[in-house]
Amino acid sequence: MSGNLPTVxxxxxxxxxxxxxxxxGLCERRCLIPPxxxxxxxxxxxxxxRLYTLVYGDISALESxxxxxxxxxxxxxxxxxxxxxxxxxxxxxxxCQNWHLSKSAPxxxxxxxxPPEQMVALAREEGDQGLCVSFQEPTLLFEYTLEVFKLxxxxxxxxxxxxxxxxxxxxxxxxxxxxxxxxNMDIKGDEELYRVYLKGAKEGIVWRNARxxxxxxxxxxxxxxxxxxxxxxxNKIERLIQKHLDHLGPDTPIHFTRYFSAYEYHRPPTTIxxxxxxxxxxxxxxxxxxxxxxxxxxxxxxxxxxSCGTLLVERTGYQIRGEWFKDKRCPGCGRTLEITG
Ligand code: SF4
Numbered sequence: 001m002s003g004n005l006p007t008v009x010x011x012x013x014x015x016x017x018x019x020x021x022x023x024x025g026l027c028e029r030r031c032l033i034p035p036x037x038x039x040x041x042x043x044x045x046x047x048x049x050r051l052y053t054l055v056y057g058d059i060s061a062l063e064s065x066x067x068x069x070x071x072x073x074x075x076x077x078x079x080x081x082x083x084x085x086x087x088x089x090x091x092x093x094x095x096c097q098n099w100h101l102s103k104s105a106p107x108x109x110x111x112x113x114x115p116p117e118q119m120v121a122l123a124r125e126e127g128d129q130g131l132c133v134s135f136q137e138p139t140l141l142f143e144y145t146l147e148v149f150k151l152x153x154x155x156x157x158x159x160x161x162x163x164x165x166x167x168x169x170x171x172x173x174x175x176x177x178x179x180x181x182x183x184n185m186d187i188k189g190d191e192e193l194y195r196v197y198l199k200g201a202k203e204g205i206v207w208r209n210a211r212x213x214x215x216x217x218x219x220x221x222x223x224x225x226x227x228x229x230x231x232x233x234x235n236k237i238e239r240l241i242q243k244h245l246d247h248l249g250p251d252t253p254i255h256f257t258r259y260f261s262a263y264e265y266h267r268p269p270t271t272i273x274x275x276x277x278x279x280x281x282x283x284x285x286x287x288x289x290x291x292x293x294x295x296x297x298x299x300x301x302x303x304x305x306x307s308c309g310t311l312l313v314e315r316t317g318y319q320i321r322g323e324w325f326k327d328k329r330c331p332g333c334g335r336t337l338e339i340t341g
Contacts, residue, residue, distance in 0.1 A: 007058040007111040014051035022051045041090040042105040043140045055086040058111035064126045068318040075182045076341035082123035085135035095265035102136040116147040130158035139167045146178045153179030165206035182219035189231035207247040219340040227259040228267040258294035308333040
């Protein structure tokens with residue numbers, strides 16, 4: 001702890017350099033931070049040559065939510081996870097759909113601190129099967145998450161992240177050891193989009209991390225927000241689908257979600273025609289489980305057997321309306337379905 005504020009603690013991943021500077025090792029921005037300054041995300045500060053997180057257990061939102069909302073459609077379907085977040089972000093998306101949390105810098109003196117033990121106790125009281133860090137970038141709650149996931153694992157709770165996927169491999173490995181069993185990674189678009197809108201971030205890091213997560217047995221689902229005029233061109237969608245296949249294979253689900261005007265980017269919502277194009281292109285290219293999100297009642301929210309097309313799960317707006325399979329097998333053709341838990 002620092003200055004008796006419970007949410008200010010020494011960071012885990014950083015190195016001290018000469019001149020009192022530090023290099024953060026939590027996300028691939030790898031900020032070089034001079035004394036008294038903060039990193040790009042505003043949640044890490046150099047205090048006398050040591051790096052501190054300012055958001056340990058500073059909880060901005062907390063709610064039990066169905067796992068389908070994240071969205072995870074192939075991970076403990078029908079379960080609920082106690083979902084929580086902190087403040088700020090390491091990305092700068094002008095179209096952010098959760099800007100009220102991600103664009104607010106932390107204020108440690110006003111923090112609402114929830115100790116890790118209390119978070120796990122709350123999940124158990126609520127009858128949740130897991131813990132999920134979401135709403136804004138979960139990587140920024142790294143040190144806290146390590147503790148919460150470890151405690152949760154001891155009580156049989158799964159741990160998951162809904163992330164922009166920009167964490168370092170060191171961070172990913174430590175989370176996996178602590179009990180992170182699933183991650184939903186948001187791929188924003190191509191290299192140019194990352195460079196122009198996300199302060200020079202790199203698309204390749206996200207694909208690398210998604211693949212690395214999968215290789216160590218973490219359940220991975222991808223999400224792609226189709227933003228009008230930015231990444232909703234047909235050739236860009238086709239390219240992204242090919243990248244998905246190259247890095248993650250056909251069995252990793254992909255969720256195309258519909259953009260609505262938010263924060264500093266104001267355009268009409270993604271057209272249904274483009275949403276359907278993305279779904280059908282992914283399906284025809286061989287991805288087993290493409291989905292549409294933010295289009296409640298659309299047939300492409302459902303799960304169909306990739307072999308015979310039988311309807312397996314019917315959904316409306318992330319609510320499961322009906323399930324027609326048992327023991328992870330398609331009733332139509334007997335195919336084993338890719339479902340974790
Ligand atoms: S978490 Fe990322 S953005 Fe924040 S200080 Fe560390 S390297 Fe920089």
